[in-house]
Amino acid sequence: MKFERTVIEKLRQAQRIVFFTGAGVSQESGIPTFRDGPTSIWQHFDPEIYASVTGFDKNPTEVWEWYWDRRQSFKTLNPNAAHNVISAWQEKVQHVTVITQNIDGFHQKAGSHSVIELHGSLAMDKCRANGHSIVHDVNNSSKLQPMCIECGSLLRPDVVWFGETLPIAAYDQAEIMCFNCDVFICIGCSMDIYPAANLPYTASASGSYLIQVNPNPTDLNEVANCNLLGNAGEVLPALWQAVWEVDL
Numbered sequence: 423m424k425f426e427r428t429v430i431e432k433l434r435q436a437q438r439i440v441f442f443t444g445a446g447v448s449q450e451s452g453i454p455t456f457r458d459g460p461t462s463i464w465q466h467f468d469p470e471i472y473a474s475v476t477g478f479d480k481n482p483t484e485v486w487e488w489y490w491d492r493r494q495s496f497k498t499l500n501p502n503a504a505h506n507v508i509s510a511w512q513e514k515v516q517h518v519t520v521i522t523q524n525i526d527g528f529h530q531k532a533g534s535h536s537v538i539e540l541h542g543s544l545a546m547d548k549c550r551a552n553g554h555s556i557v558h559d560v561n562n563s564s565k566l567q568p569m570c571i572e573c574g575s576l577l578r579p580d581v582v583w584f585g586e587t588l589p590i591a592a593y594d595q596a597e598i599m600c601f602n603c604d605v606f607i608c609i610g611c612s613m614d615i616y617p618a619a620n621l622p623y624t625a626s627a628s629g630s631y632l633i634q635v636n637p638n639p640t641d642l643n644e645v646a647n648c649n650l651l652g653n654a655g656e657v658l659p660a661l662w663q664a665v666w667e668v669d670l
């Protein structure tokens with residue numbers, strides 16, 4: 423895979439890098455994406471039912487069990503080469519931040535630190551009533567929906583559903599990173615979901631060099647300085663090799 427000289431130089435000189443990821447970065451781990459292709463999640467499950475507060479309140483058990491099934495699948499799957507390259511880049515360069523829309527925890531599983539989770543995480547649950555977060559008990563094999571020990575209300579996954587605001591501290595921190603990065607690499611994002619999809623535009627407007635990695639074109643194509651058409655698990659290792667002249 424060949425890369426333009428500018429891309430290689432920009433990444434070699436970059437002191438501050440943001441990797442901004444969506445479901446596409448986990449696709450090669452076997453986790454289905456949401457909107458592209460026949461296996462995508464929203465082709466088979468209505469987001470109004472499974473990814474909204476009203477949907478949860480109407481069918482709490484069904485929604486809880488749907489996320490329980492996703493959690494179980496995450497346990498059997500592993501980060502792929504893209505996650506591993508991002509983690510390695512954090513070891514190589516001091517100021518590298520991951521901003522992810524994903525809730526699978528695979529960046530952390532690949533060894534990444536400084537991960538901003540814009541849409542929450544399936545590692546956590548929270549009380550439907552008082553919003554208190556608790557660590558999800560991955561070893562509890564029961565599919566039964568637990569109750570809040572403080573108030574007895576139902577627990578729900580601590581993820582951001584449609585119509586819910588993103589965690590303010592996470593989004594504010596993500597914006598600050600966009601204002602201050604030399605290179606912003608957008609990987610596996612359809613650019614359909616806001617306000618997360620604002621971030622690459624914010625970075626570009628702040629003067630960052632914007633790279634997109636996606637096998638399909640998105641709205642970001644016309645703004646990105648470089649569009650790398652391909653799968654993250656293939657492009658990222660090739661980019662690492664081109665920049666650092668060693669294999670990962």
Ligand code: BV8
Nearest residue numbers: 444445446455456457523584585586610611612615616654
């Ligand atoms: C909000 C839950 C403020 C967690 C998700 C009206 C009222 C309220 C809000 C709105 C409104 N109109 C619009 C909005 C905003 C709304 C929105 O964006 N709607 C869309 C449909 C237009 N957003 C919200 O509601 C957000 N909150 O705005 O609050 C507010 C509050 C009240 C009132 C007004 C405003 C909350 C958004 C978060 C919703 N939660 N999921 C879960 O179960 O996972 S959405 C879901 O989409 C995930 O979080 C996912 O991360 C996110 C983004 O999707 P992508 O990651 O991009 O994945 P996708 O499948 O779409 O694309 C994959 C890409 O990868 C593709 O481009 C593909 O080509 C590429 N790819 C595939 N394979 C590979 C690859 N790339 C590289 N390598 C590969 N191998």
